[in-house]
Amino acid sequence: MSTVIPPVDDKERGGDSLGxxxxxxxxxxxxxxxxxxHDYGWRLEDLDNDExxxxxxxxxxxxxxxxxxxxxTDGEVVRAARPHIGYLHRCFEKHAENVDYPGVIPYTDRMDxxxxxxxxxxxxxxxxxxxKIEVSPYVQAIRVTVCELQRIASHCLAVGAYGMDIGAxxxxxxxxxxxxxxxxxxxxxxxxxxxxxxxxxxxxxxDLPEGFIRAARQFLRDFESVTFPEMMDLLIxxxxxxxxxxxxxxxxxxxxxxxxxxxxNLRGSGMPRDLRKDAPYMGYDKYEFDVKVGKGEFGPVGxxxxxxxxxxxxxxxxxxxxxxxxxxxxxxxxxxxxEKVPKRVKPPKGEVYSRSEAPRIQLGYFIVAYASGIxxxxxxxxxxxxxxxxxxxxxxxxxxIADIIALIGSLDVVLGExxx
Amino acid sequence: xxxxxxxDLLAGKFGERVSAFQADALQPWSVxxxxxxxxxxxxxxADPALAFDNLMCLGxxxxxxxxxxxxxxxxxxxxxxxxxxHLHVLKVMLPREGASVPSVESVWGVANWxxxxxxxxxxxxxxxxxxxxRILLPDDWEGHxxxxxxxxxxxxxxxxxxxxxxxxxxxxAGEKIGIGPxxxxxxxxxxxx
Numbered sequence: 243m244s245t246v247i248p249p250v251d252d253k254e255r256g257g258d259s260l261g262x263x264x265x266x267x268x269x270x271x272x273x274x275x276x277x278x279x280h281d282y283g284w285r286l287e288d289l290d291n292d293e294x295x296x297x298x299x300x301x302x303x304x305x306x307x308x309x310x311x312x313x314x315t316d317g318e319v320v321r322a323a324r325p326h327i328g329y330l331h332r333c334f335e336k337h338a339e340n341v342d343y344p345g346v347i348p349y350t351d352r353m354d355x356x357x358x359x360x361x362x363x364x365x366x367x368x369x370x371x372x373x374k375i376e377v378s379p380y381v382q383a384i385r386v387t388v389c390e391l392q393r394i395a396s397h398c399l400a401v402g403a404y405g406m407d408i409g410a411x412x413x414x415x416x417x418x419x420x421x422x423x424x425x426x427x428x429x430x431x432x433x434x435x436x437x438x439x440x441x442x443x444x445x446x447x448x449d450l451p452e453g454f455i456r457a458a459r460q461f462l463r464d465f466e467s468v469t470f471p472e473m474m475d476l477l478i479x480x481x482x483x484x485x486x487x488x489x490x491x492x493x494x495x496x497x498x499x500x501x502x503x504x505x506x507n508l509r510g511s512g513m514p515r516d517l518r519k520d521a522p523y524m525g526y527d528k529y530e531f532d533v534k535v536g537k538g539e540f541g542p543v544g545x546x547x548x549x550x551x552x553x554x555x556x557x558x559x560x561x562x563x564x565x566x567x568x569x570x571x572x573x574x575x576x577x578x579x580x581e582k583v584p585k586r587v588k589p590p591k592g593e594v595y596s597r598s599e600a601p602r603i604q605l606g607y608f609i610v611a612y613a614s615g616i617x618x619x620x621x622x623x624x625x626x627x628x629x630x631x632x633x634x635x636x637x638x639x640x641x642x643i644a645d646i647i648a649l650i651g652s653l654d655v656v657l658g659e660x661x662x
Numbered sequence: 663x664x665x666x667x668x669x670d671l672l673a674g675k676f677g678e679r680v681s682a683f684q685a686d687a688l689q690p691w692s693v694x695x696x697x698x699x700x701x702x703x704x705x706x707x708a709d710p711a712l713a714f715d716n717l718m719c720l721g722x723x724x725x726x727x728x729x730x731x732x733x734x735x736x737x738x739x740x741x742x743x744x745x746x747x748h749l750h751v752l753k754v755m756l757p758r759e760g761a762s763v764p765s766v767e768s769v770w771g772v773a774n775w776x777x778x779x780x781x782x783x784x785x786x787x788x789x790x791x792x793x794x795x796r797i798l799l800p801d802d803w804e805g806h807x808x809x810x811x812x813x814x815x816x817x818x819x820x821x822x823x824x825x826x827x828x829x830x831x832x833x834x835a836g837e838k839i840g841i842g843p844x845x846x847x848x849x850x851x852x853x854x855x
Contacts, residue, residue: 328798335783336807371688499715499744502772513744520747594688595719595740595751608721608738620808622721624740632775661798 292316298646300329306403306650307657311634313643320646323638325631330661338621343369343587344443346621351437353623354659357396359388359428360600361659362441367523368596368607369443372589379570380577381445382525386567387458388428388440389524389601390560394465395424396601397553397560404550404651405477408486413477420469423461430454444582455568462561470558478554487550488541491637491649495544501633504626505603506556507653510536510549517599524598529566531559546652553654588616595624602627602656623662627655663711665690668750671711676702691738691751699739699754700764700790706741706750707769714741714750717766720776722784724810726758733758735786739766758809762787783808 289295299310308329314322334353338346350365351358363385370377377385402417425435432440432448440447477483493503498511508515516533518526534555536548593610606624630653637649663671665685669692672680680702682693694702706714719740727733737754754763765788766773777788778797785806788794796803802819805812814823822829 328796328800331798333807336812497771500771502716502718502770515744592688593738595738597718606719606740608719608740610723612723612725620721620723622719622723624719624721628775628779629772632772636771 289314290316293321296643298643299326306655307660309631309650309655309657309660311638311646311650313638313646315643318642318644320638320641320643323635323646325634327628327631327657327660330657332662334623334662335621338618340617342616343589343618346618347442348437348439351439352658353625353662354600354602354605354627354656355436356399356656357392357601358437359392359440360396360598360602360605362439363389363524364596364598364600364605364607366441366443367598368594368609369587369589371594371596372592372609372611373443373584373587375444375582375584377444377582378577379525380574381579381582383567383570383574384446384450384579385441385524386526386529387450387564387571388431388446390563390567391424391427391458393560393601394557394564395421397557398424400602400651400654401473401477401550401554401557404648404654405483407651408483408648410477410480410483413473416469416472416476420461420465423464427454427458427461430457442580442583443587444584445579447579449576449579450571455571458564458568462564466558466561470561473554478551484540484547487648487652488539488545488547490641490645491546491549491652492542493544493549493633493637497633497636498544501636502626502629503603503633504629505599506552507549507603507630509534510552510652511544512536512538512548517597517604521597528570529563531563534559546648549652549654586616597624600626602654602659603630625659625662627653627657627659631655631660663746663748665750668692668712668748671709672702672706675705675709689749689751691753693753693755696754696756696761696763699737699752700766700769702752703739703766703769706752712750713743713745715744716742717770717772717776718742718749720766720773720780722780722786722808724758724784724808726810735761735784737763737780737786756786760787762789764789765791767791782806785809 293314293316296313296315297310298313300308310326310329312324312326313320332352334349337349347362347365350361354361398417398421402414406414428438429435430451431454432438493511495511495513498508498513503511512535514533514535519533534552536543536552538545538548540547589611591611593608595606595608597604597606603626605626608622608624609618610620612619634649634653638646641649666683669683669690672692676698679695679698680692684691706712717739721738723736723738725731725734725736735756735758737756739752740749741752742749756763763786765777767777774793775797777791778794780786781788781794782796782799783806795801804815816823
């Protein structure tokens, strides 16, 4: 990538002749390129003799998408890192301005494509807040069920892929097996395995099918009795895994709050904050569950291990939540899930910022309804993975290159959501 | 503390520069003068009664002249306090062209990328920003697509962005547009004029 290091005028460098000699003829050829509009932060002349620029990505299997990281390395040590994003930019916010309110929901699914239920839920909650729609307890219980199942599925992939990133292959297969079972349940419910278009404004697209509750309970029994303890034994309390992750990527709570880390990333830093407890939505205040917080058992609090441990431990809490939601559903009479779905989604003039605890951290929608009828005037997504990635350059400083992979995995980012 | 109390605290400190409290909105907001936003942000984070340690969201909204409204660009800051669990909205009204505001990057680290995104999509400048460059779009992109007056460019690095009239004619004549086995015929090829 010759464009990474921009050609620099000799005069600007302030007469550092040593640097020019070190460069040799390498700069001559590149100066004919288009001059970049900005300073990339480091210049070839700034680099020490032992340093080099290394590009990791965009097609790196461990970057969870198309992420390019520019590393300034000294041997194996990373002196500085700079993530480059945008390879997967699909103009979500521009599209959203050109379709009507319900039409945005399939696009939200495509942001975080491994946990799509949470995305559409956040959007539906935001529009419901604008239109002052209160959905029925039956729909709320369905939403809690599917979203917590989605959280388990998402964390299965996050924890499993994290293990695979740093060399443990088997847990990935075990966890993916259970993720598939959840996707089967979703396919049975709404016909899609990944991109559901399930949470509508004012309701859900389909009622749960006959027998869903029994099947879900069976899945949970398998999960709680086999997969979860298996994962804890095989991966989380594995000595190699602990040694590999417990000392690196430490994010202190103040840094986490300043960079707006949320969800498991924030809880991994020892902050017991969960939106489902702090500002309950969708009837979460009626459920009983614990907020898992990183304890720093094997190293400093806020390490890669803690973030990943929180995710793993949360799966059991989500299973508890699903049990309670299923109990509630069993006691309730079947109701029409389209009862509150408006014929025409046309919110009054206003704007709202709505947050929800999506599987992959805390997702925010800023929606402006402004004299433009059936299309949203502006939809802004506060992508949690975007903010998690923005702290990356601080955490990565001074790491080994191999640990960079462990760090990216522990932040659990999905590039589809970062780039939108 | 409720929104009115939060606004009164800010207005008491900054006087004229924090004005126009919108109380009847779904989430009430205070309007902050553009040049004062960095100061207000630093105060909002440091003051123990406010303690806004988290910037939840920073977005911009473009309002061109519609009917009798004043054309403007709005920057919206959604603040949250983990200490007191209250939230507040700050708004900065800017002119649509050549606007620039002080960066709040030194107050909340996350503002760095949020401001880059706003710059990328709306062309609003941030003075004092350490690394103001495009973030989602390519470096050589021209223009700021989330502005309401945006029109798609005809070319991007020499490639047609939309099918041209000639391509549409060739398509209608039954010709395949592509190289070798690849068929690039746009399914929505149409004559523009």
